[in-house]
Amino acid sequence: MSEQQYSLPQLGWNSFFEKQVTSGDLEAAEPARVTLTHRGHVVARTGAEEHLIPIADKGLLRLAEQPTVGDWLLLDKTTHLPVRLLERRSLFKRKAPGTDTKAQPIAANVDTLFIVSSCNQEFNLNRLERYLCLALDAGVEPVIVLTKADTVGDPDEFRRQAETLWPGLAVRTVNGHDAASVETLRHWCEPGRTVVLLGSSGVGKTTLLNTINGTDRYKTGAVREKDDKGRHTTTTRSLHIMESGALLVDVPGIRELHLYECEEGIRLAFHDIVERAEQCRFADCGHRHEPGCAVTEALESGCLDPRRVENFQKLLEEAAEAAEALAEQRRKQRDRPRYKGMVSKKRKKRK
Ligand SMILES: Nc1nc2c(ncn2[C@@H]2O[C@H](COP(=O)(O)OP(=O)(O)O)[C@@H](O)[C@H]2O)c(=O)[nH]1
Ligand SMILES: [Mg+2]
Ligand SMILES: [Zn+2]
Incomplete structure (x- = not known):
């Protein structure tokens, strides 16, 4: 999206962010949205330009927190370095092992999490509920999309079941190949709206993207998300403007966000x-x-x-177990340098 000009609302700017900046701020700085994060840098986009910002740069260290994809920054108009990270409207985060307090931000300012599942044996209320916890924890609106409605006699039966998950939960059944059917998702895909798609492989996420956008740009079926060792092939997280005008955040590994990081989400999903x-x-x-x-x-x-x-009960137990495993990992990491020191001393003695 580098050559094109966009208005700030097209990039997702709205009153929530506008309220955080004064006209004084805007004399020396301009808003820019983070469209890409990679190991050593982030890319942020103003309406007119893209800027590559090295994370190790001193300019960035002035920020209270490391920016992530979807974040809004104020960039100094001269240096193009960030002077402020704007308050986030929503945040997917994970606790990084080895750091005791800070959660690692994954994706910020997402409006909608499309939780995609199919009207077939893939449909599983417990799994949907798990993703619901994730959405509620991040403060993102969940929308359940049940694909392959054309392959079953009564898709409404699936819809009714999913609706029992949470009062007022938006559930839509669609044929992902059919533009008229996917029209029911239009509201969440309007220009400037930021979305994430989540769901098992094969449920029809890519098909949906193509139909929503009227393209065949997104490759169905064969996309390899992991290498042979099961690692994600990319650590890049990106945001791009789709043909519909909505902003799609691509976050590899979001499925691996563990539930210990969303205990608050579990409590919200099961508040009754x-x-x-x-x-x-x-x-x-x-x-x-x-x-x-x-x-x-x-x-x-x-x-x-x-x-x-x-x-x-199961999700809470899992959360407790995972938190305990993480604490254990941290203890080991803390103890390792001391242990290494002891080994080298012994070796010295032996000489
Ligand atoms: N009949 C039918 N097939 C679908 C639908 N959505 C996806 N598919 C098919 O399901 C397969 C997997 O779709 P894909 O979009 O690649 O799934 P992804 O792994 O979630 O991105 C493809 O063969 C699609 O054509 C649907 O709503 N109805
Ligand atoms: Mg796909
Ligand atoms: Zn009891």
């Missing part, structure tokens, strides 16, 4: 169960066989769905 659990007699109630368990009571009286309660 969390509220019940607060009524349990024991503060550390496991909601299995304890006396005075408000969750068990609600299950018995049919007020809670057993599948949801089970998945809630």
Whole structure:
């Protein structure tokens, strides 16, 4: 998108960001959106120009936090170095092992997470719920897109099931090959809206992109996301303007965002169960066989769905286990230099 001129709203600028800058700010600096992050640098785009910003540069160190794809920066008009990172409207993040406090930002200012699944045996409420936790944790609106509606007799049955996941959740069934059918997603793909697509391989994400954009630019089927060792083939995260005018953020590895990083999202997705659990007699109630368990009571009286309660428990346990594994990894990393030191001393003695 380097040669073209864009207006700031086309890049996703809106009142949320506008409110953060004064006319004084704009005398010396201009807003730019981060369109690419790579190991040593980020690329940020003003309406007219793209700027390559080395991350190791002193200019960047003045920022409170490292910018990520989707971020809005104020760039100094002369040096083109960032002077401020604007407050984020939403943020996918992960905790980097080895650093004790700071979460590593993955993608910022995404408006919509399209959670893509198919109307077939791929459809799985627990998996959708997992992605829902991720969206809620990041503060991004989730939209469930159920593809391959043309291959089943009653796609509405799938829709109804998905709608039970969360009150008011947007669920759409589509035939990804059919432009008229995909029109139901138009609202979220308008110019200046930032979207991420998430879903298992083969569910029809690329097909959707082509149909939404009226192109065959995106290659279906054969796209290799990982190399032979299962590593992602790219560490690049990028944002680009689609033909529809929406901004697509491509974040390899978003599926590997672990749930320990979205405990808040789990609590939001299951807020009704969390509220019940607060009524349990024991503060550390496991909601299995304890006396005075408000969750068990609600299950018995049919007020809670057993599948949801089970998945809630499972996701929280997984989150706790993953957090523990991460803590262990950190302890090891902390201890390693000391250990190395001991080894070299011993070697010296032996000589
Ligand atoms: N019948 C039907 N086939 C679809 C639909 N969406 C995708 N497909 C097919 O499913 C396969 C995988 O689609 P693709 O877009 O590559 O999936 P991705 O891995 O999620 O990007 C391709 O053969 C598509 O033609 C749909 O809504 N209906
Ligand atoms: Mg694909
Ligand atoms: Zn309980």
